[in-house]
Amino acid sequence: MSQKTSRISELVKPLQGRELDPHYLGYFDCFNRQLFFEAHEVLEQLWLKERRGPNDLFYRGLIQLAGAFVHLQKGRPPSAVSLFRLAERNLGKYVPVYASLDVTGILALIGRWVEDLQKPEASGIRLTPENAPRLELLAQ
Numbered sequence: 001m002s003q004k005t006s007r008i009s010e011l012v013k014p015l016q017g018r019e020l021d022p023h024y025l026g027y028f029d030c031f032n033r034q035l036f037f038e039a040h041e042v043l044e045q046l047w048l049k050e051r052r053g054p055n056d057l058f059y060r061g062l063i064q065l066a067g068a069f070v071h072l073q074k075g076r077p078p079s080a081v082s083l084f085r086l087a088e089r090n091l092g093k094y095v096p097v098y099a100s101l102d103v104t105g106i107l108a109l110i111g112r113w114v115e116d117l118q119k120p121e122a123s124g125i126r127l128t129p130e131n132a133p134r135l136e137l138l139a140q
Helices: 003-015 022-032 036-050 056-073 077-094 103-117 120-124
Strands: none
Touching: 003 022, 003 036, 022 036, 022 056, 036 056, 056 077, 056 103, 077 103
């Protein structure tokens, strides 16, 4: 088992045995702890198994969303905007709700970040614990 696979297994282990896939749940757990790179990595394992299936673009969009926030953590707003737009395009195919997620709300979140990052004063925008988004699944 690779170090990456082992790390991902540890992240999803507490989420085993629930209705939704532990990798899917792990994405939200990591995302909400501002572990955006890890969120990307956890969901990528599920996405790779289901590529070209009905969840392909949905998972890809969520991975891109996490990637946009990785770029913001690293101070690269233009790269974040590019990934936000890709995520928006992919997730837009799944509105209003898909896989217990308010996709319409996610698209609104993306829109706000893109709008803010394109303002002239955007160079001063930083991702902080206070402005970092949280993603919540809808009740099952």
